[in-house]
Amino acid sequence: MKIKNDFVTNSSSTSFVGWGVTCDGFSDLPEIFKKALYEKCREDYDNINFTFEEFKENLGKYDWSEYIYDVIKDTHLQARTRPYSDDVYIAIKPSNRDVQDMTINQIIKLAEKELNELGFNNGVYYMAEAWYDG
């Protein structure tokens, strides 16, 4: 018989599923996206007067998740940053109500279009990520 690994029950695992892209951290985001993040951040922190160049230099040091959600809020995309790591996932989720009547091809094209506008040019793929929140 095949040997199966034991599962450990835990309610603190999280997953993110969809058609989209993954970035190895905030620094890996496209320039257009970084600029949009920068603008959102400046809107929120009027008293912070740093340049876009300074912002980029500090991208790896802070968690910009909340601004990512702001940047994509008018699209069909959803984002998730993985806790304790640098990974950023941006995708159209299968559960999105607006895409239930679309073919998978149409959903992929829509994700590509919206991601292209945000500076992502590397193509869209289906992702099913899971992690342990600890």
Add this chain to the structure above:
Amino acid sequence: MKKKLDYVTNSSSTSFCAWGISIDSCFESLPETVKMMIYKQYVEYRKECDSEYLSYEEFSDGVEGEDWTWFVDEVFEKINLTGTVFCGGGVTYIGISPDQIPENKTILEAKNETKQKLQELGFSVDKFEYILESWRD
């Protein structure tokens, strides 16, 4: 702005995403058609290993320690569905995952076809839903 937390490696989580049903992980409660499909998969596997195999009755009784859950993945994959057993909760999930849907089909069409397929297999689809689960291996 929030200061970033330290990075902790963890790559041992698994996710399951599908439109489908959740059932008890109990062989007895499976529809007869599905029980037979699982048994056939078991026999196929034993033959591939040049090993003896149990009769359907012995396999169903489970007295010889054969675990039917090993064959769930392959059985449902053959009919373009996905099935997985979540041992921690004693639950089996069966459905269609987003990446199994042909590119020229809508999600709605795929959901309806899956519902019909599950009904034909003898499952109740009263609680057909979007399932998104993850667990630590």
